[in-house]
Amino acid sequence: xxxxxxxxxxxxxLTVVLLVLSIALIFGATLDQVHLGVWGxxxxxxxxxxxxxxxxxxxxxxPVFPGGYLLGGALIANLLAAHFTRFRLSWKKSGIWLxxxxxxxxLIGVGLSGLLQEDNQMRIDVGQTRRxxxxxxxxxxxxxxxTAPDYNQVVSIPAAALTDGANFQHPLLPFIxxxxxxxxxxxxxxxxxxxNPPPSVATAGEGTDIVATPIPVTANPDESNWPTGxxxxxxxxxxxxxxxxxxMLQQPEAFSYQGRSWRLALRAKRDYLPFAITLQKFTHxxxxxxxxxxxxxxxxxxxxxxxxxxxxxxIFMNNPLRYAGRAFYQAGFANNDHTTVLQVVxxxxxxxxxxxxxxxxxxxLVQFGIHLFAFFRRRLGGVPAPAPATS
Amino acid sequence: MLAVVISGLAACKDKSLTSYRTPKExxxxxxxxxxxxxxxxxxxxRWAVPxxxxxxxxxxxxxxxxxxxxxxxxxxEVSIVSFPGSGGDELANINRWxxxxxLAPIAETELPGQEVALTTGAGQFVTADMxxxxxxKGPTRILGAWLRQAERxxxxxxxxxxxxxxxxxDVFVAFLQSVRMAEGSVAALPAPxxxxxxxxxxxxxxxGELTPPLSPPxxxxxxxxxxxxxxxxxxxxxxxxADWQAQAxxxxxxxxxxxxxxxxxxxxxxxxxVGGILANVNRWRGQAGLGPxxxxxxxxxxxxxxxxxxxxxxVDVEGGSAPLVAALVPWNGxxxxxxxxxxxxxxxxxxPAFLAFLKTIRAP
Numbered sequence: 001x002x003x004x005x006x007x008x009x010x011x012x013x014l015t016v017v018l019l020v021l022s023i024a025l026i027f028g029a030t031l032d033q034v035h036l037g038v039w040g041x042x043x044x045x046x047x048x049x050x051x052x053x054x055x056x057x058x059x060x061x062x063p064v065f066p067g068g069y070l071l072g073g074a075l076i077a078n079l080l081a082a083h084f085t086r087f088r089l090s091w092k093k094s095g096i097w098l099x100x101x102x103x104x105x106x107l108i109g110v111g112l113s114g115l116l117q118e119d120n121q122m123r124i125d126v127g128q129t130r131r132x133x134x135x136x137x138x139x140x141x142x143x144x145x146x147t148a149p150d151y152n153q154v155v156s157i158p159a160a161a162l163t164d165g166a167n168f169q170h171p172l173l174p175f176i177x178x179x180x181x182x183x184x185x186x187x188x189x190x191x192x193x194x195x196n197p198p199p200s201v202a203t204a205g206e207g208t209d210i211v212a213t214p215i216p217v218t219a220n221p222d223e224s225n226w227p228t229g230x231x232x233x234x235x236x237x238x239x240x241x242x243x244x245x246x247x248m249l250q251q252p253e254a255f256s257y258q259g260r261s262w263r264l265a266l267r268a269k270r271d272y273l274p275f276a277i278t279l280q281k282f283t284h285x286x287x288x289x290x291x292x293x294x295x296x297x298x299x300x301x302x303x304x305x306x307x308x309x310x311x312x313x314x315i316f317m318n319n320p321l322r323y324a325g326r327a328f329y330q331a332g333f334a335n336n337d338h339t340t341v342l343q344v345v346x347x348x349x350x351x352x353x354x355x356x357x358x359x360x361x362x363x364x365l366v367q368f369g370i371h372l373f374a375f376f377r378r379r380l381g382g383v384p385a386p387a388p389a390t391s
Numbered sequence: 392m393l394a395v396v397i398s399g400l401a402a403c404k405d406k407s408l409t410s411y412r413t414p415k416e417x418x419x420x421x422x423x424x425x426x427x428x429x430x431x432x433x434x435x436x437r438w439a440v441p442x443x444x445x446x447x448x449x450x451x452x453x454x455x456x457x458x459x460x461x462x463x464x465x466x467x468e469v470s471i472v473s474f475p476g477s478g479g480d481e482l483a484n485i486n487r488w489x490x491x492x493x494l495a496p497i498a499e500t501e502l503p504g505q506e507v508a509l510t511t512g513a514g515q516f517v518t519a520d521m522x523x524x525x526x527x528k529g530p531t532r533i534l535g536a537w538l539r540q541a542e543r544x545x546x547x548x549x550x551x552x553x554x555x556x557x558x559x560x561d562v563f564v565a566f567l568q569s570v571r572m573a574e575g576s577v578a579a580l581p582a583p584x585x586x587x588x589x590x591x592x593x594x595x596x597x598x599g600e601l602t603p604p605l606s607p608p609x610x611x612x613x614x615x616x617x618x619x620x621x622x623x624x625x626x627x628x629x630x631x632x633a634d635w636q637a638q639a640x641x642x643x644x645x646x647x648x649x650x651x652x653x654x655x656x657x658x659x660x661x662x663x664x665v666g667g668i669l670a671n672v673n674r675w676r677g678q679a680g681l682g683p684x685x686x687x688x689x690x691x692x693x694x695x696x697x698x699x700x701x702x703x704x705x706v707d708v709e710g711g712s713a714p715l716v717a718a719l720v721p722w723n724g725x726x727x728x729x730x731x732x733x734x735x736x737x738x739x740x741x742x743p744a745f746l747a748f749l750k751t752i753r754a755p
Contacts, residue, residue: 149415152413152415154410154412
């Protein structure tokens with residue numbers, strides 16, 4: 001790398017500009033949270049390289065502001081370049097080196113968490129056993145072969161891929177799944193309840209009795225989006241029919257094809273676990289005379305599929321269960337304290353923030369220690385301290 | 392370059408098909424039953440099916456359907472449908488059914504004559520009864536009802552020939568009365584002695600596991616104490632009047648009832664003395680918009696009721712914005728509160744029964 005670009009990246013002015021842009025980004029994202037919700041804002045502002053704007057009246061998008069990944073990446077480059085140009089490797093500066101290494105690790109950790117972290121939840125009734133967690137935001141179309149007596153074979157199609165006209169083939173599916181329509185949010189009404197219902201998109205299953213109307217996506221945390229769509233299944237002999245799929249439907253669509261039983265369900269994306277969790281007890285204590293929770297805790301039984309673990313665990317506030325690469329936090333409760341809600345976080349890079357904070361603390365201790373040591377050495381050695389500046 | 396690689400990785404992660412094998416699951420667990428993407432779980436609804444109603448295939452939005460056979464091959468249909476959200480306002484619901492009967496829509500001012508509230512163990516249904524001509528069925532009558540909950544609305548509708556629907560109206564109302572939400576209050580309901588003449592419906596829970604069958608309520612069986620058991624301690628017992636309906640459980644409540652007059656009785660218990668009698672009386676006065684009283688005023692404002700070895704302090708807060716009759720009794724290290732609230736008329740009407748009810752309270 002030539003000297004001029006390195007000097008540009010090492011510039012302290014660039015650091016200030018990047019920090020100011022970061023503050024502006026956080027400010028703008030906070031304001032936009034009203035429209036997009038907390039997840040939407042994270043995707044648009046922080047987990048992106050650019051924030052795109054649309055030219056009014058057109059479908060042309062252009063970058064208007066640097067996103068979180070770009071600013072974070074530039075801050076890392078800035079810090080590294082500063083080390084190459086200004087800092088010299090010496091024992092006296094070892095604390096600063098360690099602190100900066102910790103900062104760089106922290107920035108990398110944030111980036112990796114954004115890319116790798118999966119946030120799911122588990123809702124378990126007392127006495128119930130669950131072996132999967134469900135995504136907060138992602139939806140999947142599960143095409144399920146239920147023929148075998150002891151297992152279900154699932155092919156999962158991410159709802160994000162269900163754009164109109166998209167075709168999906170999989171070696172385990174004897175038919176092509178063709179997306180006819182997909183609405184991120186819709187209302188469903190029984191056809192019989194409408195005075196002049198539109199013609200049915202579905203040609204088979206329950207969907208022929210249901211009218212789906214797309215509505216705007218909501219970002220209100222107290223409201224839900226109800227993804228809905230229509231898929232056509234096409235086998236070698238022609239179409240099997242067009243089916244409705246919706247997270248609002250409480251029964252999967254069922255059909256038989258070539259002697260096998262199939263189910264279609266649009267649902268929260270599932271992460272099946274190599275173990276089962278049974279909720280044995282849920283306790284919810286509140287401060288007397290109020291609705292404010294003092295403590296809520298789930299007593300669960302965890303049984304791993306390989307038979308190695310079968311134990312009782314208590315999960316409560318600030319005391320998660322860490323198991324099989326996932327952390328289970330006590331997140332909430334529902335259904336008159338009959339149901340516990342656990343947040344399940346899977347983040348392979350979860351140790352990085354701990355490591356980076358440790359490095360920063362160690363670096364600061366070393367740096368201050370060096371200065372303190374030098375101070376005492378001067379005192380004990382009779383070296384006079386520098387005279388205070390006079391004006 | 393890095394940007395392209397990261398974006399590419401993210402795109403692949405989002406849009407690729409995956410396959411996996413799972414242990415056999417109940418059919419209902421394949422659909423999005425756990426409401427993972429909703430703010431709160433949808434409660435499970437249960438009911439007692441009247442004799443003669445024939446269950447039909449359900450699916451989609453329809454939780455259940457019944458065929459009600461009548462004379463000469465006539466039949467009516469009952470459907471139970473559930474929607475998330477509020478399900479539209481009263482006027483929209485009434486006018487939607489009116490449109491199905493080719494009746495002209497009504498204005499908001501005409502609404503009061505068209506709907507009747509019905510308090511049940513699951514909450515308050517709004518019911519409507521209308522007759523007209525359905526497009527392909529001739530003269531038709533609709534008995535409709537809806538029940539709103541925080542996140543969901545339930546519609547129950549009977550539609551069929553006017554004569555048949557007329558003879559079934561009492562059965563329909565009894566059916567609505569049998570509806571329960573599978574929450575704390577359900578477990579608390581007493582098991583009636585008799586379940587003849589009807590079979591029991593019990594929808595699968597989210598997990599597909601069946602909850603114990605709920606027998607249909609017969610008449611209004613007296614409700615002995617059905618308080619939710621507290622952890623590590625026994626509960627007081629009581630006998631609720633026959634016309635009080637047990638309400639869905641709430642986290643803080645030991646029990647709730649709706650009185651026949653439309654007032655509400657709430658029973659709670661908290662550890663310790665919860666500030667003492669004066670503080671609680673003043674809290675209630677504050678709720679009614681009245682000023683606090685002192686120890687001297689306390690003796691005049693309260694009366695003591697002896698109930699089977701327990702001494703309850705009863706206060707009747709009158710003259711404020713929200714009438715209230717309440718009683719408290721310290722027992723077993725906790726203070727139990729029994730509170731009657733509602734409109735002035737409803738509280739006044741329910742007050743004698745409430746005072747009689749207080750005398751049924753006893754230690755186990």
